Amino acid sequence: MNLLHYWRAMSGIVGRELWRFITQRERFISALVRPLIWLFVFAAGFRAALGLAITPPYETYILYEVYITPGLIGMIQLFNGMQSSLSMVYDREMGSMRILMVCPLPRWFLLLSKLLAGTFVSILQVYVFLGIAWFYDIQAPWQGYLWVMPTLMLSGLMLGALGLLLSSFIKQLENFAGVMNFVIFPLFFMSTALYPLWKMKESNALLAKLAEYNPFSQAVELIRFALYGHFNHLAFFYTLGAFMVFMAAAIVGYNPSKGMMSKKGGA
Amino acid sequence: MNINTPSALCIEQLSYAYSGKKALDQVSFTLQPGECTLLLGPNGAGKSTLFSLITRLYDSRDGQISLCGYDIKRQTRLALAKLGVVFQQSTLDMDLTVMQNLLYHTALHGIARKVALPRIQQELERLNMFERRFEKIRQLNGGHRRRVEIARALLHKPALLLLDEPTVGLDIPSRLAIVDYVHQLAVEENLAVLWASHLMDEIFPDDHLVVLHKGCIKAKGTVAEVLTCTDSRSIKEAFYSLTQGADA
Numbered sequence: 001m002n003l004l005h006y007w008r009a010m011s012g013i014v015g016r017e018l019w020r021f022i023t024q025r026e027r028f029i030s031a032l033v034r035p036l037i038w039l040f041v042f043a044a045g046f047r048a049a050l051g052l053a054i055t056p057p058y059e060t061y062i063l064y065e066v067y068i069t070p071g072l073i074g075m076i077q078l079f080n081g082m083q084s085s086l087s088m089v090y091d092r093e094m095g096s097m098r099i100l101m102v103c104p105l106p107r108w109f110l111l112l113s114k115l116l117a118g119t120f121v122s123i124l125q126v127y128v129f130l131g132i133a134w135f136y137d138i139q140a141p142w143q144g145y146l147w148v149m150p151t152l153m154l155s156g157l158m159l160g161a162l163g164l165l166l167s168s169f170i171k172q173l174e175n176f177a178g179v180m181n182f183v184i185f186p187l188f189f190m191s192t193a194l195y196p197l198w199k200m201k202e203s204n205a206l207l208a209k210l211a212e213y214n215p216f217s218q219a220v221e222l223i224r225f226a227l228y229g230h231f232n233h234l235a236f237f238y239t240l241g242a243f244m245v246f247m248a249a250a251i252v253g254y255n256p257s258k259g260m261m262s263k264k265g266g267a
Numbered sequence: 268m269n270i271n272t273p274s275a276l277c278i279e280q281l282s283y284a285y286s287g288k289k290a291l292d293q294v295s296f297t298l299q300p301g302e303c304t305l306l307l308g309p310n311g312a313g314k315s316t317l318f319s320l321i322t323r324l325y326d327s328r329d330g331q332i333s334l335c336g337y338d339i340k341r342q343t344r345l346a347l348a349k350l351g352v353v354f355q356q357s358t359l360d361m362d363l364t365v366m367q368n369l370l371y372h373t374a375l376h377g378i379a380r381k382v383a384l385p386r387i388q389q390e391l392e393r394l395n396m397f398e399r400r401f402e403k404i405r406q407l408n409g410g411h412r413r414r415v416e417i418a419r420a421l422l423h424k425p426a427l428l429l430l431d432e433p434t435v436g437l438d439i440p441s442r443l444a445i446v447d448y449v450h451q452l453a454v455e456e457n458l459a460v461l462w463a464s465h466l467m468d469e470i471f472p473d474d475h476l477v478v479l480h481k482g483c484i485k486a487k488g489t490v491a492e493v494l495t496c497t498d499s500r501s502i503k504e505a506f507y508s509l510t511q512g513a514d515a
Contacts, residue, residue, distance in 0.1 A: 002377060004377060004379075005377025006377075008374045008377050008378070008379070009374055009375050009377060011374060012371050012373075012374025012375055013374075015374075016360070016363070016367075016371050019363070019367070020362060020363075023362065096359070096360060098322070098324060098352075098358055099354075099358045099375070100375065101322075101324055102323070102324070102347055102352055103375035103376060104343075104344040104345070104346075104348040105344065106344070255326075
């Protein structure tokens, strides 16, 4: 195994994705506008409607904007993960995915490199978002901004792997919009991104249960705790487990002999 | 042929079906280094399926494919390292420059930058594209994009070059330039070339032919051999007689 070959290939894939993101200004702006609208408009409107008790990792009463910020970070990564997989379906239809798939490296490694590239892009977006939120008086302890980095890596990989898995099942670009609706909205709204679990339990026990087992919730909680200097063990292992399951299934999905590629007309 | 030198490409008894419908049926042929082989067949003959199997985008359960002696299923990476491909659809990144696209390819093949840069210069100069290396692909016309793709396919020094109808949509001068260049490459670089086409004027007299129709090989051999076995005066006539007037 030539490690240098692996390193060069991964650097090439990640570098290409970062370069594309930086040069595509519209993509950068639109990725930021979505969470900022939620923060400035939705959260501001809901501030009065929702009373939040003191729950870990928070040690004082907090504003709703503070509560929702980790959820919006999760949202950035969720959309980014889905967008990366959308671009993979597009690349597959347009053919540029073929160049990646015929290079002499294991397919799992190529897919993992693609995932890493997407995750780095999402982390860039998150830090710009956190920077803007800072000026809006949503400020975590400075150490939190460092602690959150590895958790963003894991949550980004998990959500990217989910997108990758979906992309292996989608035959055409047109089918993707439906899947986005069936995946993004349920994952986001049935989670702790917008409302805490205890609040959900008060209104609907089933919804609270679903939210608890939703891997997106666990990713959001992992980010929330890390941002305030705490490590949430359950959320970490749950997110890690979900990443491994999604990734393994995506690798099978992209395997020419076992997965969906054998049933498709393109690759 | 030296028996110790493996064929650049060896396909044996290869079959493939989409949902029970056979796209390839017991296909066998070999390609030697320095040989330019035209894979002829009307639309739907199975050319693209064959290319997808050689590049391992699909997997075949029946039959065997080996590149330079490496089995594509068991020694996938060694086999793929010997392969350069130009797909029918453009696979370049439109928003990146010529240079960025080529450096991305060399990175995927694990080639160090200091080795990659002179190779890129050499391949682009041969195709008169070096001056345009900092232009975005989007700014290039179809013929120039194809040239970049051919240059890219050669950067890792493959032993076999696959071209899937690379001249589709190009004007006549661009088409002829690419046909000439690839034939020249086969001779000068001792490169085996498998060129899928349905255009008869892309065939040179010294070429080898494989005529595919409805997933089966109808004829294979040199141009002269195919003409003799079909009792035809031209390749066009031979092709029509083999494919019974199907869309060419």
